Amino acid sequence: MDDEVREGPRRGLRALASEEDEARMLVQSLDASQRAVAIYQEKAPSDILTMNHRQVDPLKPEGLAVSAMKDEQRKQLLKLIDVYLARMPEEIAAERRAKLTTGGLEKISFAWAGGINRGDYHYYRIQG
Numbered sequence: 834m835d836d837e838v839r840e841g842p843r844r845g846l847r848a849l850a851s852e853e854d855e856a857r858m859l860v861q862s863l864d865a866s867q868r869a870v871a872i873y874q875e876k877a878p879s880d881i882l883t884m885n886h887r888q889v890d891p892l893k894p895e896g897l898a899v900s901a902m903k904d905e906q907r908k909q910l911l912k913l914i915d916v917y918l919a920r921m922p923e924e925i926a927a928e929r930r931a932k933l934t935t936g937g938l939e940k941i942s943f944a945w946a947g948g949i950n951r952g953d954y955h956y957y958r959i960q961g
């Protein structure tokens with residue numbers, strides 16, 4: 834799979850490049866036993882599991898809990914979350930950061946499906 838626009842004025846563009854790169858860094862940092870938990874299926878789904886519905890039921894919890902991560906891996910997960918928060922107005926981002934902190938980061942998990950190398954079909958989610 835080629836994850837870049839190949840032709841036209843946006844040639845070379847990678848949609849959600851920062852999000853993808855930070856998530857891939859996290860999954861690649863996991864040791865074999867952590868990957869066995871985080872990678873919940875070898876093949877990536879063909880689309881976003883919740884589709885484009887305005888309201889969805891929570892997905893079944895999958896993946897590796899923050900409590901099972903090493904310090905550097907937790908930092909990488911927070912870096913990934915910050916990429917998403919940076920796209921929000923600061924007031925909303927601050928509120929969401931506070932909820933993460935007060936709600937307990939240990940309740941969050943990181944799940945991955947598909948290949949872990951750039952260009953591989955993949956899917957990931959942060960849930961908790």
